[in-house]
Amino acid sequence: MNRRFHRWTVPALAATALLGSLTLAGPAAATAPLDGATTATATQEDGLRAAAPKITRAEEIRRARLWLTANGGKPVPYSQHKNWKDGYRQDCSGFASMALRLPKSGPNTVALKNDGWTKPIKMSELRQGDLVIKANSNDPNHRHVVIFDKWESGKKSYSSYEQAGHVGTRHATHSYGLKSGDGYHAYRPVNLSD
Incomplete structure (x- = not known):
């Protein structure tokens, strides 16, 4: 009985080893192009970030102010689907960009x-x-970005530039991020030179 078990075990082990090696080789071969694609995408993103020129804070604010009157003396209107004449999306992130x-x-x-x-x-x-x-929202209508300008009222609020729905470009006072749990956080653009 041991011999019969042994006779069937050797071919079964050989087949299992062959299938195992194919199984191991399959995903490795499949992931190689995906890894390459991921690297290419990351490289493209790195290239875009590298292509973003250094800019001073003063120049950034000067550019933000342009949209306050760029629409024939009025603010650029808000849109998540349209680009303004300068090629940037007319939403909050397009404005910041x-x-x-x-x-x-x-x-x-x-x-x-x-x-x-x-x-x-x-x-x-x-x-x-x-x-x-x-x-941190799955709904684009509950995401937002503003460009910080200066502190107001002993750091209980601040003024900022933003592209806001139903309003367009504006300079307004906010307290986003100053209340715990509102989902807003501070970030420093990496292309700022000062």
């Missing part, structure tokens, strides 16, 4: 936060030109 001279039409709010365009900082470290971002 325009002000920072990022590649057109601009990364969206989630990409501004997650894809290396910014780095997280504390709210107390905000300086003119930094961003306050809410990106």
Whole structure:
């Protein structure tokens, strides 16, 4: 009985070894192109970030102010689907991208936060030109980014530039990120030169 078991075990083990090696080789071969594609995408994103020119905070704010009157003396209207004459999307992240001279039409709010365009900082470290971002929502209508301008009321609020729904470009006072749990956090654009 041991011999019979042994006779069937050797071929079974050989077949299992062959199938195992094919199984192991299959995913490796399949993931090689995917890994290459992922690397290519990461390289493309790195290239885009490298293509974003260095900009001073003063230049960023000057550019943000342009949209306050760029529409025949009125603010640029808000749209998640249209680009303004300068090639940037007319939503909040397109506006921030325009002000920072990022590649057109601009990364969206989630990409501004997650894809290396910014780095997280504390709210107390905000300086003119930094961003306050809410990106942790599956609904694009509940994401937002504003460009910090200056502190107001003993740091209980601040003024900022933004592209807001139903309003367009505006300079307004906010307290986003100053209340625990509202989902807003401070970020510093990596292409700022000062």
